[in-house]
Amino acid sequence: MDIFGIKGLLICALIFIPFEHLFAERPQKILRNGLGVDLIYMLFNGLVIKAVVVLIAANTLEAAAMLVPQSVTHAIGGQPIWLQVAEIIVITDIGVYWAHRAFHEIPALWKFHAVHHGIEELDWLGAFHSHPVDSIITKAISLTPIFFLGFSEASIAVFSVIYFWHTLLVHSNLRIPFGPLKWLIASPQFHRWHHANQREAYDKNFAGQLPFLDVVFGTYNATGNKVPEKYGVDDPVPSSYFGQIGYPLLRRRKRSNRVVPESKG
Ligand SMILES: [Zn+2]
Numbered sequence: 001m002d003i004f005g006i007k008g009l010l011i012c013a014l015i016f017i018p019f020e021h022l023f024a025e026r027p028q029k030i031l032r033n034g035l036g037v038d039l040i041y042m043l044f045n046g047l048v049i050k051a052v053v054v055l056i057a058a059n060t061l062e063a064a065a066m067l068v069p070q071s072v073t074h075a076i077g078g079q080p081i082w083l084q085v086a087e088i089i090v091i092t093d094i095g096v097y098w099a100h101r102a103f104h105e106i107p108a109l110w111k112f113h114a115v116h117h118g119i120e121e122l123d124w125l126g127a128f129h130s131h132p133v134d135s136i137i138t139k140a141i142s143l144t145p146i147f148f149l150g151f152s153e154a155s156i157a158v159f160s161v162i163y164f165w166h167t168l169l170v171h172s173n174l175r176i177p178f179g180p181l182k183w184l185i186a187s188p189q190f191h192r193w194h195h196a197n198q199r200e201a202y203d204k205n206f207a208g209q210l211p212f213l214d215v216v217f218g219t220y221n222a223t224g225n226k227v228p229e230k231y232g233v234d235d236p237v238p239s240s241y242f243g244q245i246g247y248p249l250l251r252r253r254k255r256s257n258r259v260v261p262e263s264k265g
């Protein structure tokens with residue numbers, strides 16, 4: 001049984017590696033720095049996160065059965081699938097937006113999220129590079145309402161596939177012009193500016209899939225066609241997998257440059 005999702009990894013690699021080679025935003029080697037650590041994230045975190053999502057679903061469905069009237073869950077789960085998927089994307093992305101913003105603004109949470117921002121060479125595989133505490137809290141906040149409200153299994157399955165590929169796409173090193181769609185659908189350009197280690201990019205572009213949420217909540221970074229000078233963080237995030245897992249839990253003297261109040265704006 002392919003519990004680590006090796007088959008999925010190979011399919012993603014076969015699609016993204018050639019495209020990133022042909023349409024690269026920045027010159028970057030396939031065997032880039034941090035590739036081995038990102039592979040470990042992909043294999044182990046994927047497993048932990050799947051288990052946690054199953055737990056969230058089971059508990060929420062049980063609570064919903066007691067608290068939400070069946071007329072409500074039936075009405076929601078009975079809508080056309082495309083409409084349910086659109087609603088799920090909006091609801092989950094509002095959750096992603098605020099969870100993500102909290103991870104930036106609350107110093108104790110930032111240490112977990114700094115691990116994701118530690119990526120210095122960004123490509124599709126960087127999508128998996130998150131501390132498990134970061135991924136689990138974000139999933140719990142964004143997915144609980146979906147299970148609670150009674151969206152159908154089929155629409156949740158379609159959403160999961162869209163979300164998975166979209167997350168890989170926004171982390172990819174691809175140059176794809178989105179035109180006016182850039183306000184509606186998060187592009188690699190939108191998310192790479194979230195990863196830029198440049199002051200004007202700090203605490204901007206929090207949405208996962210819907211950039212207009214950043215416009216609504218006042219955190220959109222309009223960057224035009226510029227490419228970030230560098231990615232990463234100034235925090236002393238270790239380079240090894242276990243170093244990164246332990247990093248938020250260890251006391252350190254150096255404070256993050258990103259959580260001082262003047263970084264806002
Ligand atoms: Zn972030």
Ligand SMILES: [Zn+2]
Nearest residue numbers: 116171191195
């Ligand atoms: Zn990211």
